[in-house]
Amino acid sequence: MSAPRTPKIPYGGDYNPEQWPEDTWDEDHRLFTRAGIDTLTVGVFSWSLTQPAPDTYDFTVLDRILDRAAAEGRQICLATGTAALPPWLAKRHPDVTRTDFEGRRHRYGQRHNFCPSSPAYRDHATAMAARLAERYADHPALLAWHINNEYGGACYCDLCAEAFREWLRDRYGGLDALNDAWWTTFWSHRYTDFAEIEPPNALTEHWRGPDHTAFQGITLDYLRFTTDALLGCFLAEKEVIRAHDQDTPVTTNFMGMFRPLDYHRWAPHLDFASWDSYPPLDAPPTWPALAHDLMRGLKDGAPFWLMEQTPSTTACRDVNPLRRPGELRLATFQAIAHGADAALYFQMRASRGACEKYHGAVIGHAGRDDTRVFGEVADLGRELETLGDATLGARTPARTALLFDWDSWWALEISDGPSRLVKYQEVVHAYYRAAREAGADVDVVPVTADLTAYDVVLAPVLHMVKGDLAQRLEAVAARGGTVLTTFLSGRVDEHDRAFLTDVPGPLAPLMGVRVDEWDARQPEFAQPVPELDSEARLVFEIVQPRGAETVATYGTDFYAGTPAVTRHEYGDGEGWYVATALDQPGVDRIIRRILARHDLIGPYADHPTVETATRVAPDGTRLLFLLNHAPDPAHLTAHTTATDLLTGKRIEEGEPLDLDPMGTAILRIQVSVVCSVRK
Ligand code: GLA
Ligand code: ZN
Secondary structure, three states, X not given: OOOOOOOOOOEEEEOOHHHOOHHHHHHHHHHHHHHOOOEEEEOOOOHHHHOOEOOEOOOHHHHHHHHHHHHOOOEEEEEOOOOOOOHHHHHHOHHHEOEOOOOOEOOOOOOOOEOOOOHHHHHHHHHHHHHHHHHHOOOOOEEEEEOOOOOOOOOOOHHHHHHHHHHHHHHHOOHHHHHHHXXXXXXXXXXXXXXXXXXXXXXXOEOOOOOOEOOHHHHHHHHHHHHHHXXXXXXXXXXXXXXXXXXXXXXXXXXXXXXXXXXXXHHHHOOOOEEEOOOOOOOOOHHHHHHHHHHHHHOXXXXXXXXXXXXXXXXXXXXXXXXXXXXXXXXXXXXHHOOEEEEEEOOOEOOOOOOOOOOOOOXXXXXXXXXXXXXXXXXXXXXXXXXOOOOOOOEOOOOEEEEOOHHHHHHHHOOOOOOOOOOHHXXXXXXXXXXXXXXXXXXXXXXXXXXXXXXXXXXXXXXXXXXXXXXXXXXXXXXXXXXXXXXXXXXXXOOOOEOOOOEOHHHHHHHOEEEEEEEEOOOOOOEEEHHHOEEEEEEEEEEEEOOOEEEEEOOOOOOOOOEEEEEEEEOOEEEEEEOEEEOHHHHHHHHHHHHHHOOOOOOOOOOXXXXXXXXXXXXXXXEEEEEEOOOOOEEEEOOOOEEEOOOOOEEOOOOEXXXXXXXXXXXXXXXXXXXXXXX
């Protein structure tokens, strides 16, 4: 099953009419029509309303919300509402709340904080999902199911400890395998009974927080267990929904590059992926782009939904800047360019009280339709109507893959040594950014993905190498492709045990290098890499070529003149090894050399503020998105003849192609048809 079929991009977002009297709903719908809003996500936080007491279910308000939406011709993304507990549930069943990393059992409060192993939580949540599905499966407004909300976090209660032990029994069979995997003879940890195993937290294996553990093995397994425990909650709700509704697609809203949950373990269980995009302040445009591509990679490149973004400002940060005029439109088209088939907001109407009252909303407290934000939302609504179904179902024809691996992320960042300063996302982003800014479309895929369609595979900080990945990467190079990996790759197996071979372990034959030593330095220290006119920081692996040629070297210290970057011919292709954290210009130079070999540099790669992304519609139409991320116009020369879907204007090859400040063009590329004339 894939994302719901719709005649145009669903446009709208989180809507909480239950907070308001019904005459406000009239006003809302009037404004929705003005803004081209056709899709409403409802019920995300309505559990205490729909089940005010253990034996009382009351769907009167929800009925009215859905019926009203249907009457207005709007579609509903219906949430099960199980992410925020009603107070009576915690009072009656104290085990539905979590025990935190410090071992404190929490009392009632906030949201997103139920214990995933609590039978009382599971029973009540699935009962709610079942009743909703039974009631609304055939409702004319129902478009999609939205289970829970932004799953995340961990619990360390006794129920979770017991569930963890069960999970370990399943995974390892017996304690011999577990003791071996976790290397427990170190520090006298050999377990003789599963009951001795405690969840790794501040009271047990950790100090200074979640990243400092005495045993990486148990901490990694707790991350995997937590991923699976929360997934279990999702699956239990999905199962009861399916019992009543076989057809409506089911999703849950993810958070992009969210470290606590391995979304690749969830992906097969979603009908379609969706996520909430709140880019970090001052992030370059490639940061949300990477998250979009990661989300698109969850379902083999199938389109995803942008489930939430703010129309103007967030509220939860210390400082919450406004989205500048044009930024919302640009961010929305960027999401669509990367595979979004829906554009939804948090939130439709600002809540009057509590912690999100200052969060941006389509409709503010004064209920006006003449604000700047409402105007931008409505303009965008009109453009999405113009676009119709042109982008729906379109795929990205990428020939470059970037491997993204939660296990490597976790293992790298919970490791003692070589450096706490190496951040997985930052290194991955540097390579992604280089490829994207050179104009390459990139699929961000799990390490288990089929790599046979790619010319270039980037595997930065692939700390953990599992299964047959090394052989599959060798196969990419053998048939002529290029594989790149970096420092701190190929270090550990799936249990975080070092490989008993030369670094980079199973990747060494492909890379043609051997690494015996590595130096880590404070961030102020910069090591020149003269051949790339670049500087490197943090970690410097000392590389001995074993078949590879040296591309660039370290400029100083006792390893001056030894390789910082190597290239190894392998079969018809090559393996590149980057032994240090190069600065962005250094990464750019390497990546452009690699992409050039495969003719993958984009036509506008030399324009620093213009992002390009390609989608191919189900009927074969090729769409090239041009996104100008600068507050100034961009002057380009069209590389081909095309029609801009947003303006309807035809553009001839070689003619000037101007983008407004923060402007977007969606070029439908004219495919030249070669007719063979029969004589
Ligand atoms: C998340 C949640 C929403 C809301 C927004 C605010 O994405 O899913 O309920 O809290 O954040 O930014
Ligand atoms: Zn728990």
